[in-house]
Amino acid sequence: MQKLLSQGFGNVGYHAAYLAKKLFGCRVVAVSDSKGAIYSGKGLDPEDVSGYKHSTGSVLGYPEAENLSNKELLELDVDILIPAALEDVVSIENAEKVRPKILAEMANGPTTREAEEVLISNGVHIIPDILYNGGGVIVSYFEMVQNESSIQWDEKEVEMRLEKKMKEAYHSVFDFAEKNNAGMRQAAYTLAVGRVVEAMQLRGWI
Incomplete structure (x- = not known):
């Protein structure tokens, strides 16, 4: 079962996580919003997390999940990383520690040029924003x-x-x-x- 994380849990990130779980059986292990991130090795239910976020204003504090910083989130050991929020979140500063099998760009420009060179050399398969979107x-x-x-x-x-x-x-x-x-x-x-x-x-x- 592929482990997936969504950096960003707004409209795009939520639906990416929801469909990946529903259609392909991915285990959504981590998601984040502007206030922070949560992680559960057992897997998260995107619909339930979304309901929690709407009622509390953030994914932070979600029951049975560990709170993480966005820096820690990007360095998790996962199969699929979906940047679905901001530009330049994967940069030369963190590229060596960002090692999913697939990086699927749903945000616009989430990977810097310098970071992309590092990711490619490390065998990360990048699906670029121009294609994914x-x-x-x-x-x-x-x-x-x-x-x-x-x-x-x-x-x-x-x-x-x-x-x-x-x-x-x-x-x-x-x-x-x-x-x-x-x-x-x-x-x-x-x-x-x-x-x-x-x-x-x-x-x-x-």
Whole structure:
């Protein structure tokens, strides 16, 4: 069972933890908010923690969990780390001690450039924010398509189409990174810029 922590437990962090547990059986061992973090090796129930936070104003003090600082949180031994709050939380100062198998960036710019080099050299698989946060943009595009076509897809149809797009995007970036010995972020930006250039050429703009 994969151990997961969410640095940030607002709308994004909560739903990431909830879905990871519900859909993939991950054990959510730690979450945090602006006041601090909590840890339980036995696992946390994201819904119950969310209810506690709404009633008390923070996750701190949650029963049967240990209070931690955000610094201690990021250095926990976990399989999946989700930074879902602030920029630059993984920096050159803590990069050597941040060692999940997967770092999934749900915040914007949570990893500095210098820290990323350290993480990659330590074998951490980074799913960059530009890729991870693409789902919202894709669904906005789906809304535009439906509006302009005067059609309406149900939730299941939207989820099916979104899953297909996100899987295709991930595998395109991963394959490019592997083929070119590049990081996932570099691969994502290279592919994105290349597609913009191709679209501009097809339109005769350049």
